[in-house]
Amino acid sequence: MNVPRKHVERLKRPETGDGPTGLQAGGDSPVEVKLGTFLDNTRRRAAKLSVERRADLNALDMRW
Template sequence: MQGGIAASGSSRPTFRVVGPCPWPRVRQSSRAKTSDGGVNAQRHGWERLAPAQQWLLENILSSEPAGEDERPVKQTQDTTWSLNLRAAQQYHTRERHLRVPREHVERLETGGAPAGRQDHADGAEMDKLGTRLDNTRKRADKLTGQRRADLDRLGMRW
């Protein structure tokens, strides 16, 4: 037999693998293909998973439900605005203008703040500043007076 499962010679119905076993490789590749973000999303939504999905995560990926202390902190609109404004201020300080290309992404150091979008292992957070400012220009009539004044101080072109 070239590989596969063969019955052993004992009286108990057990099986032994004959030849090379691809299973460890399959398990390893499934771990490599599963991003930490994907597994974390499953861990945080454990109660919404079917029992079979929970079993697979526990036994194949050695994962378990996220504890209450591991749950992500949801950001408020004010927190998000302050992060976006900080990214704009950082860009303005460095470049001396706020004519940001739409594709530009600004790297912010969070300094141990709660993890936000696209956070990295080194504590940095990436803010899609160009897209955000472009969308803000298009929705300028919906901004509060304070937020519009904050951007005006940085030389925002409307």
């Protein structure tokens, strides 16, 4: 994955309460996920990640 640090994904809120913890269902405004910041921080902290976490990210074509 090659995403600029300032990249933000806007996701539609779930119709039911099945979303991530703390996320309210419904509503008109999308949920903003700062994907670029997450990936940049993950790359900087790569040495601290578990083997399983690195394998999961590699499966998503993570660019280290």
